[in-house]
Amino acid sequence: MSRRVEQKTAARVVREQIAKEDRRRRVMWTAIGVTLAVLVAGAIGYGVWQAQQPTQFNVPATATEKQDGMVIPGTTGKAKVEIYLDYQCPACKQVEDAITPTVDQWIKENKITLVYHPVAILDQFSAPNQYSTRTSSAAGCAADGGKLYEFSKQLFARQPAENTGGLPDDDIIAAGGDAGLIDPAFARCVRDGTYKGWAKKLTDDFTKRGLKGTPTLFVNDVEVVADKGKGDTSVVDALKRMVTDVK
Amino acid sequence: MGVGIDMSEPRTAAPGRRRHVTKVISTLARLGLAGVWLVAGGSKVADLGSSVRAVNAYELLPNGAAQIVGSALPFVEIMVGLLLLAGLFTRAAAILSAGLLVMFIFGIATAWARGLQIDCGCFGGGGALAAGESPTYFWETLRDIGFLAGAGFLILRPHTWLSLDGVLLGGPSGPETSKGQ
Numbered sequence: 001m002s003r004r005v006e007q008k009t010a011a012r013v014v015r016e017q018i019a020k021e022d023r024r025r026r027v028m029w030t031a032i033g034v035t036l037a038v039l040v041a042g043a044i045g046y047g048v049w050q051a052q053q054p055t056q057f058n059v060p061a062t063a064t065e066k067q068d069g070m071v072i073p074g075t076t077g078k079a080k081v082e083i084y085l086d087y088q089c090p091a092c093k094q095v096e097d098a099i100t101p102t103v104d105q106w107i108k109e110n111k112i113t114l115v116y117h118p119v120a121i122l123d124q125f126s127a128p129n130q131y132s133t134r135t136s137s138a139a140g141c142a143a144d145g146g147k148l149y150e151f152s153k154q155l156f157a158r159q160p161a162e163n164t165g166g167l168p169d170d171d172i173i174a175a176g177g178d179a180g181l182i183d184p185a186f187a188r189c190v191r192d193g194t195y196k197g198w199a200k201k202l203t204d205d206f207t208k209r210g211l212k213g214t215p216t217l218f219v220n221d222v223e224v225v226a227d228k229g230k231g232d233t234s235v236v237d238a239l240k241r242m243v244t245d246v247k
Numbered sequence: 248m249g250v251g252i253d254m255s256e257p258r259t260a261a262p263g264r265r266r267h268v269t270k271v272i273s274t275l276a277r278l279g280l281a282g283v284w285l286v287a288g289g290s291k292v293a294d295l296g297s298s299v300r301a302v303n304a305y306e307l308l309p310n311g312a313a314q315i316v317g318s319a320l321p322f323v324e325i326m327v328g329l330l331l332l333a334g335l336f337t338r339a340a341a342i343l344s345a346g347l348l349v350m351f352i353f354g355i356a357t358a359w360a361r362g363l364q365i366d367c368g369c370f371g372g373g374g375a376l377a378a379g380e381s382p383t384y385f386w387e388t389l390r391d392i393g394f395l396a397g398a399g400f401l402i403l404r405p406h407t408w409l410s411l412d413g414v415l416l417g418g419p420s421g422p423e424t425s426k427g428q
Contacts, residue, residue: 034330034339041326042319049295049318121300124372207296210313212304212365213375 057197131166284328301373334410
């Protein structure tokens with residue numbers, strides 16, 4: 001082989017090696033760059049979620065110890081029944097209607113401690129009027145007036161259909177009036193949205209408990225789920241069974 | 248990134264006409280996917296709590312992990328969408344897209360198999376379905392498989408029109424795509 005050809009071959013090998021090295025480096029930096037971009041984007045998301053948690057909010061007097069719900073005054077029974085609800089949620093109204101006679105009876109017999117968590121997860125169905133948030137906040141006002149249980153029944157009785165913009169504050173105040181909340185302080189509290197921060201806190205606590213929708217019920221911290229094996233045909237059956245089982 | 252098959256482009260094998268058509272399809276796939284991610288991320292980003300609840304609904308992750316995934320996902324989707332829109336790191340962004348889509352298809356398929364009654368939460372919303380609503384897992388899965396096909400095409404043929412890769416690097420990033428072959 002001539003010297004000239006040898007030189008050419010050597011130069012080609014070197015060029016190929018450099019090109020290969022270039023490619024390798026480019027792939028590496030792309031991988032590092034894109035991985036970093038994903039991590040940064042994700043970290044921003046988690047940071048924003050953490051930063052959005054409300055820190056300053058008014059808390060009604062009947063709030064639970066963890067400030068994630070309200071105890072219905074006068075209920076001190078052994079079975080702690082928790083109800084997560086959104087006043088815009090049709091399934092919540094159905095369950096509420098179905099359990100009310102039984103719950104009334106349990107309250108009379110002091111069999112249960114009733115805890116309400118009126119969360120606001122369905123604001124998109126009353127956009128832009130935030131019916132869920134406003135009623136959640138109003139529930140705090142009703143709790144201050146000692147009539148949360150009655151107020152909830154009134155709100156469910158007037159529940160607006162989804163995607164109809166919810167009800168105005170005046171109607172929420174009227175629902176309170178029918179529940180016996182005639183103190184002007186209640187109307188002021190509703191209009192001022194005194195417990196809107198609390199509504200957000202309730203909702204975030206609901207989310208952080210790993211829950212996904214309403215209604216969700218608990219009996220002594222066990223989620224109420226219909227168990228066909230035990231003869232339940234609905235959540236209502238399951239609730240009755242679980243409360244009856246508490247001795 | 249971790250793809251073992253040789254994905255070098257048959258630059259010389261394809262006739263010019265065909266290469267042109269391929270590039271047009273790649274461009275459409277890139278912009279289409281960019282739109283999907285931007286809409287998907289954008290619809291979730293304003294309500295991160297809702298996004299976390301949508302993840303909770305799959306009952307696959309413990310609480311803390313669902314919070315991380317649910318709050319990070321909208322931002323990651325927007326980031327991938329922006330990369331694709333700009334045509335920057337096109338192949339890597341397409342690989343990421345495929346990874347996310349495989350994850351989503353897996354999630355929906357397991358929800359389907361377990362008989363969960365949930366909304367996929369793919370474009371906002373999500374969580375448990377109200378009584379009387381039925382899940383639409385079939386269409387959700389089919390749609391994601393369609394998107395996955397687009398991402399797959401883009402992984403194999405990342406050269407597109409109007410891309411930053413083209414402007415900055417003279418070609419899309421990724422293995423075996425530099426000019427020197």
